[in-house]
Amino acid sequence: MVDFSIAPEFEEKLDWVRRFVAEEVEAMDLVFDQMSAPYDRKNQAARAALAPLQAEVKRRGLWAAHLPAHDGGAGVGQVNLLYLNEILGRTDWGPVVFGCQGPDSGNSEILAAFGTPEQKARYLRPLVAGEVYSCFSMTEPTGGADPTRLRTRAVQDGDHWVITGDKWYASHAQYADFIIVAAVTDPDAQPHQRNTLFIVPRDTPGLEIVREVGFFGEPEGVGGHPYIRFDGLRLPDSARLGGRGQGFAVAQARLGGGRIHHAMRAIGLCQQLIDMMTERAVSREVAGGRLIDLQSVQNDLASSAIALRQFRLQVLHAAWMFDAGLGHGREGRLAVAMVKVATADITKDIVWKAMHLHGALGASNEMAFGKYLGLAAMFGIADGPTEVHLASVAKALARDVEPHVGFFPSGHLPSRRAAARAKLASYLEAAA
Secondary structure: OOOOOHHHHHHHHHHHHHHHHHHHHHHHHHOOOOOOHHOOOOOOOHHHHHHHHHHHHHOOOOOOOOOOOOOOOOOOHHHHHHHHHHHHHHOOHHHHHHHOOOHHHHHHHHHHHHHOOOHHHHHHHHHHOOOOOOEEEEEEEEOOOOOHHOOOOEEEOOEEEEEEEEEEOOOOOOOOOOOEEEEEEEOOHHHHHHHHEEEEEEOOEEEEEEEEEOOOOOOOOOOOEEEEEEEEEEEEEHEEEOOOHHHHHHHHHHHHHHHHHHHHHHHHHHHHHHHHHHHHHHHHHEEEEEHHHHHHHHHHHHHHHHHHHHHHHHHHHHHHHHHOOOOOHHHHHHHHHHHHHHHHHHHHHEEEEEHHOOOHHHHOOOOOOOHHHHHHHEEEEHHHHHHHHHHHHHHHOOOOOOOOOOOHHHHHHHHHHHHOOOOHHHHHHHOH
């Protein structure tokens, strides 16, 4: 049975999280407000402020809630994780404070599922403990995020691999202690069996950060999403994560959950925006009354709230599918693709309405709407662009549908009515 209920003891924890985020975490957003600040360990003041917050989260049993207990997490399940993440989604620092930030959350999941005992000891345990950061590097300057068009090569040389190629938008690579990179090991294999994942320690010779890249609006040459290069980088075979040629399958195991987690946090962001819209509407005086008295403002506010209610239920259902063991099946993949598309769409629409409602102030750098627009754009591009997921949804819907035979479609009313009359002919004749 589909169940989105919250146990009373977990509701108590959520009440504490709401207070904690409002009273403690939001201050981190305002003081340490650069987009990549939560990952920059060189900022001593920020790290000093972060440490006691993380310690309190661990004491409360809510640390790394995306992972099961046997992997070092809180083991709350995906539905409960949604209730937590929608609160954290109102902040930039929240996920780091609670140890469930991307890309580390997804990387910890695949290390837990596919890592060797040695890899888990060296990488997973400190990652889950919050002692290190990581990066996942698949996207390239030429083929984008299409795993069938990667050009970065890993060539075997005895019991080592030599990696050569360029990677684009390698989020947090400059802060990471290790990078999980996808490289082509079997170029003649089937498209989804050509790639293998490798774990690259950040200080490995042959790894270069070509330049830092940020969101639009950030100054050129800074940002948390670098362009990186592998120039004859050598790794032992023990650095391979998962089987040879299984990089796509291993990566998919992290991307599904990652897309859901983005959606969970987007719920919180959108609710925050609706709260801002409501406050503005009841506070701002215009000719003839307040903004809230104008029908167009009422329409924007109501339609945003209705759309968010629908989206939240959609994400809850997808989360429940993961809890029920259905997340990686056919229906689960369809649900994730739908959520991925909806995340970008609803965030973009509500950010725009909220910004517009605030007038010139909304378009200024004294409000955060510009950053939120960038985040909405990222939701539509990261982990596969919207268009790819729309195509996946359409193909999944059409997969089991047979072409209709005949000149008219199956919904043609005269044809259906004639068939229905034939079926009920005896009753019609008896009543004539």
